[in-house]
Amino acid sequence: MSTLSKLSRRRFLELTGVSATGLLLGAAVSPASRAMDVLATATGERLNLFVSLRADGAVEIVAHRSEMGTGIRTSLPQVVADEMEADWSRVRVIQALGDAAYGSQNTDGSRSVRNFYATMRQMGAAARRMLEQAAADTWRAPLAECRARNHEVHHADGRRLGFGELAARAAALPLPGLDDLPLKGREDFRYIGRNVPIVDLHDMTTGNTTYGIDVALPDMVYASIERTPHLGGRIAAYDAAAARKVAGVLDVVELQGPEGPPAFNNVEGLAVIASNTWSAIKGREALAVQWRPSPHSDHDSAAYLDALQARVSGGPGRVARERGDVERALGDADQVLEASYRTPYLAHAPMEPPATLARVDGGRCEVWACTQNPQATQAAVASALGVDKAAVTVHVTLLGGGFGRKSKPDFSVEAARLAAHVGRPVQLTWTREDDVRHDYYHACSAMYFRGALDGDGRATAWLARQATPAIGATFDPAVTRLEDGWLSQTFGSVPFATPNLRIESHEAPAHVRIGWLRSVYNIPFAFGVCSFVDELAHAAGRDPAQYWQEMIGDDRHLDFAPEGFEFSNYGRAIAEYPYDTGRMKAVLRQLVANIPWGETLPEGQGWGLAVTRSFLSYVAVASKVRVDGDTLVVEELHGVIDAGTVVNPDRVHAQLEGGMVFGLSLALNGEITFADGAARQSNFHDYPVARLNQVPRVIRTHIVDSEALPAGVGEPGVPPTAPSIANAVFAATGQRIRELPLARHFDV
Amino acid sequence: MKLKINGRTHEVDAEPDMPLLWVLRDLLGLKGTKFGCGKALCGACTVHFNGSATRSCQLPVSAAAEGEVVTIEGLSADGNHPVQVAWRARNVPQCGYCQSGQIMAASALLARNANPGDDEIDAAMSGNICRCGTYPRIRAALRDAARATSEARAGEGEA
Structure with missing residues (x-):
């Protein structure tokens, strides 16, 4: 058993609901909500903010994050139940109201497990301790002789009391102190790391859900x-x-x-x-x-992207990160490559508007x-x-x-x-037309890269510029450029060992509402970066998988500070979640081991790959494509994720599958354009998203076994997918795709 | 106007051009059938109309009155249609929103072809969008359900 230490007592008390501002939730039941499970309220004795227990033994666990398909309404309660020694079949999940007492409920940024895994364990462990203490008090026995196990507390002499029998007594106890709150060892986990089916599964297959x-x-x-x-x-x-x-x-x-x-x-x-x-x-x-x-009613997205493109290829922008002397390395190079990439605006288009x-x-x-x-x-x-x-x-x-x-x-x-x-x-x-025409759009982007190779094909310089409208502009029109925080998403945080490197940012004032979409700026930037690495590999006459390993270089933890770059690291301390190039290279090696990489294929077929670190996870994706005349078919998608500790492997597989399909969808079809300030698309006929017939019949996912801290899962499958497909197209045809979507170049 | 839905007759007072989708959802409170596009482009509103998978957002209620409608709520008495069982066994749903329509489309396909090939599955199911990307599991679950359906029918034949 390990001992709780990370959470401050004040924070713990806030979370257990005893602080001055802690609210007693679940008092009001509206007429509309009685029959709707997602809107049900807790009725048991409250052990802490997240756990209530009824006399009949039913455990009510609060899900404070929103369920949009990741399975979080299951995964976090699953952690609580495990630490509490509750029987999952007697757990009822209660959806929280919006309330600051829970801490952040912003279900965004692939943060739910990574930010609340430790907290949920503590909530479960605290409830378990109170039940053990209640049993000890009932039996007048030492606490050390009372152990919770599978919904009962057992005494060393064989006596047992069910959780329900202990509910009232446990709820009357003071909250346990932090220092003596033990957590389970990994070997004792009953639910963490197991494929617990989502709690809404039956309702979702019978039409009994409430959206x-x-x-x-x-x-x-x-x-x-x-x-x-x-x-x-x-x-x-x-x-x-x-x-x-x-x-x-x-x-x-x-x-x-x-x-x-x-x-x-x-x-x-x-x-x-x-x-x-x-x-x-x-x-x-x-x-x-x-x-x-x-002032925005003449916005024309094609002209806008042309202007951004001219800006990035025309000259230097604000330097965000710099190492060595890029200009001299370019001057000394045996070979210099340059390329411009662009990606369009995207709309979210969730199925429920x-x-x-x-x-x-x-x-x-x-x-x-x-x-x-x-x-x-x-x-x-x-x-x-x-x-x-x-x-x-x-x-x-x-x-x-x-x-x-x-x-x-x-x-x-x-x-x-x-x-x-x-x-x-x-x-x-909202109608679908409302949704497509009035989104907070994913930003379009123009990128420019220049790379230097020496006589052995080694990359000696990496110069990258972009101009991309900022999410900040939606809240403050004075924000006209991406700064280090958003550039931390792939573009500025490239892990390359090249001795000379410079990352620049250009102005791009926004003319539409810009918002964040699944994996955010990693989408354009992974497309640009992972495509240009592939270009360098081919220019060097090297195998791209091997070239990636060399570009990344030695196993090490990256330190961006000496290069003047304020790496945001998805809001977590770099000491806690280092940028570990060893893990990045390992997912790439695992990916290559999972596929017939290097096989000789008939003309018009090819494999491509890409690797990114996003939301603290490492993901590598490979695509196999077939190009027949003007027709492009993606035949296989393979993904490998290292997300550290995983709570519900089946849902992690599902998120990686879904993330790759989302990436495939935007790579093949995704494009919103504007004329006269208005979005020109309106529904799924002119803003197509991936359908079954576009999705490869072979989709394989692989989770790296890890005991590292939990990292993001919902988004990281998206970024490497589009460049893996574009790189496969190059392998198949020799045609380099520098502008998305692929529907601009092929029948998809 | 009278509507036969899930084996029961309902009396509704609606404009004749109101799509069946909104009659189900707003007038009858049958919320399992979902709105996704309003243009028969996404399949979220799929119901069975006289046994065929039909986009209820494009079926005027006046036309629906001429036949029998089955919605997700009426697909099976206990939620154990072979497609529903297979969907659960494969943990298909993510957000779950499109799955009513997916299940109705899949069950209609199996009713007319108990053992569809991959191309037939693609053809029958490509009208139903899943933005979460559960497609690989939809394919797998549909094959499982087809196997279960074929075996059940073979069993009936022997009996």
């Missing part, structure tokens, strides 16, 4: 909103009377947009309120809204939303309504996908404002 779009209240109305097509647009004119003539339409409501930056505010729009969704959508179509222009039910009553607001970030929803709604945060209750439903879109609560702000105006609960469902 944001599904919540209903008896007297609610439905809303659909026509929004400004260009950022910052204002309503000029519309025909409310025509909308009101549509059967079922009850009202037309103006929703003013923000004066300042978009942030999490609603965009300006006109809402149609109706007795059902269909009437609201039809009413909207009759509005014939005209919009005033804005943004949706919220809101009720405003007597200065209080209640929101049911498919949100990744219930505390941000609470804050944004409170701000929009001009009420205190404490007056806003946020229920978290299941999320039909999220990918970063649903951590922006603009859609809940809309619903809350409408509910306040209408005086009845409002269910707001």
